[in-house]
Amino acid sequence: MELTWRWFGKNDRIGLRELKSIGVEGIVTALHGIANGEVWPEEEIVRLRDYIAGAGLRWSVVESLPVSEGIKWGSPDRDRLLENYRVSLEHLGRAGIRTVCYNFMPVIDWIRTDLLRPTPEGNYTLYFDRIRFAYFDCRILAREGAERDYTQQELAAVEELAATVTEEERERLVDTIIVKTQGFINGNIREGDRDPVSLFRQLLSRYEGIDRDRLRANFKYFMEAVAPVAERYGIGLCVHPDDPPYQVLGLPRIVTGREDIDWLLSAVDSPANGLTFCAGSLSSGLHNDVPELAGRYADRTHFVHLRSTDAFDNGNFVEAPHTEGRGRLVEVIRVFEKRRPEVPMRVDHGLLMPGDVGRGDNPGYSFLGRMYALGEVRGMMAAVRKEIEEGRI
Structure with missing residues (x-):
């Protein structure tokens, strides 16, 4: 090749x-x-x-x-x-x-929740954590009906995460899922955009139905x-x-x-x-x-x-x-x-x-x-x- x-x-x-x-x-x-x-x-x-x-x-x-x-x-x-x-x-x-x-x-x-996951060798790799993504979906994005996409066990884990997550971690999730992995590829949302969550909701709304x-x-x-x-x-x-x-x-x-x-x-x-x-x-x-x-x-x-x-x-x-x-x-x-x-x-x-x-x-x-x-x-x-x-x- x-x-x-x-x-x-x-x-x-x-x-x-x-x-x-x-x-x-x-x-x-x-x-x-x-x-x-x-x-x-x-x-x-x-x-x-x-x-x-x-x-x-x-x-x-x-x-x-x-x-x-x-x-x-x-x-x-x-x-x-x-x-x-x-x-x-x-x-x-x-x-x-x-x-x-x-x-x-x-x-x-493409979707990841962590861009700097440590490896045993001392490097970093990309990671997707389903519970953190569910937290983003249900609690940050607050998408209508999001809870239907997750099991009761997963929703319980989201509640546990919500009790401990920091504002810095919330901001990092938004930056990772909406901005960092998207802006340099599809241009829908770029670095520096104000309120990327609202912009993201607008993009999602076009697919209703x-x-x-x-x-x-x-x-x-x-x-x-x-x-x-x-x-x-x-x-x-x-x-x-x-x-x-x-x-x-x-x-x-x-x-x-x-x-x-x-x-x-x-x-x-x-x-x-x-x-x-x-x-x-x-x-x-x-x-x-x-x-x-x-x-x-x-x-x-x-x-x-x-x-x-x-x-x-x-x-x-x-x-x-x-x-x-x-x-x-x-x-x-x-x-x-x-x-x-x-x-x-x-x-x-x-x-x-x-x-x-x-x-x-x-x-x-x-x-x-x-x-x-x-x-x-x-x-x-x-x-x-x-x-x-x-x-x-």
């Missing part, structure tokens, strides 16, 4: 030549300064493509060309938003960029509108699995596992309609067998995210080392190295290592932690390629 790296543009403190020096081959990035729903100008795409090429790398994957909330929930102006999306795809196609990762998650992109079937119908409407342009330029559109892969905050989720992915890939019969195979997101759902899914969807996968989690019966999960956890990455690598060796891959959500602390990286996107993960993954890839060469798999 092609070794790629998510890079956040010219303001990223990690330089392209630095990435070239550690074995990165392709760059995963986006025009982060363009507001969601607006057209990506062709000249800006070309300028960034050429800047990346000047460092001896290529712009391999767009992650992401965001699908506006209005497209997801079906706003009155969604056809205008879809036309802008088509024009942006055309501009990317003319610039020679052939892979576009996106998601169809309503409002919230939108159930799973309606969201599926809106996905189909989206894909039918954009797939012809993607086909014309040979672009692979690859939807990212939901993270975590189950319903949260009363919102429907439609990319949670086998049944959903089967439906999505058959909803619009187009070679452009494909999958970002994120082993980490899928592994945080106990219902998913990640290597089995890799084998099932390899031929429709345009992009691979390699990370892993440990998920627990109580609903908690933690980012695991890339050599461990439910992602079983060496088995996933065997599938793709044998069947799709040309597909781009990036390591995802690296540890925050001591040398990364205080350097201002986006959550999950440390330099040393991802470089360490890249070394682990390259080792697994080398072993798998040897197995293939020797005919052992």
Whole structure:
């Protein structure tokens, strides 16, 4: 697989030549300064493509060309938003960029409750605590009907937490769930926004009456509108699995596992309609067998995210080392190295290592932690390629 790296543009403190020096081959990035729903100008795409090429790398994957909330929930102006999306795809196609990762998650992109969970080795990792999330949902967000989504045992634990939680912890939960993990990705809420909880409630309110079937119908409407342009330029559109892969905050989720992915890939019969195979997101759902899914969807996968989690019966999960956890990455690598060796891959959500602390990286996107993960993954890839060469798999 092609070794790629998510890079956040010219303001990223990690330089392209630095990435070239550690074995990165392709760059995963986006025009982060363009507001969601607006057209990506062709000249800006070309300028960034050429800047990346000047460092001896290529712009391999767009992650992401965001699908506006209005497209997801079906706003009155969604056809205008879809036309802008088509024009942006055309501009990317003319610039020679052939892979576009996106998601169809309503409002919230990925969810963690702790961005600095200590590990025994002295590093930090990302963590999801179901009780703390339930506390946020029921007590901070105060979402109507939230209690129906949790068991009596979980609600009792929320009450216990409410008796001891500090104001600082409340503020940190808001910052983690609403701001830190969202602002640099989907732009719905950004650092410095006043009263992010009220803004978040407004975003959630747009999905009142939108159930799973309606969201599926809106996905189909989206894909039918954009797939012809993607086909014309040979672009692979690859939807990212939901993270975590189950319903949260009363919102429907439609990319949670086998049944959903089967439906999505058959909803619009187009070679452009494909999958970002994120082993980490899928592994945080106990219902998913990640290597089995890799084998099932390899031929429709345009992009691979390699990370892993440990998920627990109580609903908690933690980012695991890339050599461990439910992602079983060496088995996933065997599938793709044998069947799709040309597909781009990036390591995802690296540890925050001591040398990364205080350097201002986006959550999950440390330099040393991802470089360490890249070394682990390259080792697994080398072993798998040897197995293939020797005919052992």
